[in-house]
Amino acid sequence: xxxxxxxxSRLAEAEERQRQESQLIARILAGESQLFHELIxxxxxxxxxxxxxxxxxxxxxxxxxxxxxxxxYTKLAGFRAEAKFSTWLISIAVNEAxxxxxxxxxxxxxxxxxxxxxxxxxxxxxxxxxxxxPSQLVERHEVRAILQQAVAALPPIYREVxxxxxxxxxxxxxxxxxxxxxxPSVKVRLHRARLMLQRELAPQLQGMVKPEKRxxxxx
Amino acid sequence: MVLxxxxxxxxxxxxxxxxxxxxxxxxxxxxxxxxxxxxxxxDSTRNILVLTGDDRTxxxxxxxxxxxxxxxxxxxxxxxxx
Ligand SMILES: [Zn+2]
Numbered sequence: 001x002x003x004x005x006x007x008x009s010r011l012a013e014a015e016e017r018q019r020q021e022s023q024l025i026a027r028i029l030a031g032e033s034q035l036f037h038e039l040i041x042x043x044x045x046x047x048x049x050x051x052x053x054x055x056x057x058x059x060x061x062x063x064x065x066x067x068x069x070x071x072x073y074t075k076l077a078g079f080r081a082e083a084k085f086s087t088w089l090i091s092i093a094v095n096e097a098x099x100x101x102x103x104x105x106x107x108x109x110x111x112x113x114x115x116x117x118x119x120x121x122x123x124x125x126x127x128x129x130x131x132x133x134p135s136q137l138v139e140r141h142e143v144r145a146i147l148q149q150a151v152a153a154l155p156p157i158y159r160e161v162x163x164x165x166x167x168x169x170x171x172x173x174x175x176x177x178x179x180x181x182x183x184p185s186v187k188v189r190l191h192r193a194r195l196m197l198q199r200e201l202a203p204q205l206q207g208m209v210k211p212e213k214r215x216x217x218x219x
Numbered sequence: 220m221v222l223x224x225x226x227x228x229x230x231x232x233x234x235x236x237x238x239x240x241x242x243x244x245x246x247x248x249x250x251x252x253x254x255x256x257x258x259x260x261x262d263s264t265r266n267i268l269v270l271t272g273d274d275r276t277x278x279x280x281x282x283x284x285x286x287x288x289x290x291x292x293x294x295x296x297x298x299x300x301x
Binding site: 033034036037041044045048049052058062065066069070073074121123124125126127128129130132133135137138139143144147148151162166167169172187190191194195197198201202205206 | 229235236255269270272276279286290
């Protein structure tokens, strides 16, 4: 997740997947339309998550995700093999979410045009003695809620970069391509998003880790 | 140049992605080796990314997949007969 440089085996895996996808796409375009189900199955979660993070409402997000998959189906003949299918699909989803936001913009206070990266530095929460938060904590509903709320509270331009990179696990380059922004912009926004989350979440999560049972020390 | 804590914070994200150029990465590493504050900032950030990247944190709504594939089938049928 965190490494941009893929290991050789993962690279081979990715190439193999891309090869299989091109074959699937060719067969779908040749008339085996049912194979489209198989083609998109690995990306259901990624598409839903980026759309949800943008439109925020679950029902609207589900509808937007469905529309994005339908659009991908009808536009499939226009897909160029030099792009990665997943990135192409996610950029369709991003556009679907953006057009929905534009439609409801008048009712919203959040502005889509507020695309300026302001350059004030984000400072992290300063802690010493960070106790690791075990990942089983995610099984607790209130922990998931805290994480979801913190991500939802990020400013939109940081949120979309963060979700593509750290939830959907796209690379920095793929994130730039899917959002049609530059690689340096992705890096700056990602950095700020991550530090904002650290500042918001580290103190809260720290408080949820039970301190180790105090052993009685007899002197 | 000796990096202070604020400089190091500027590079946390790229450090985590292992995308800092070599010389800078070493500088950051040297600072982290002896600074408790920055190590805690780094560890907590990394840890939070593990939690947000966990499939259980952001999961699909129940029945999402079934509804999606049903709708796709409907639309494919329609385009076939329309
Ligand atoms: Zn420091």
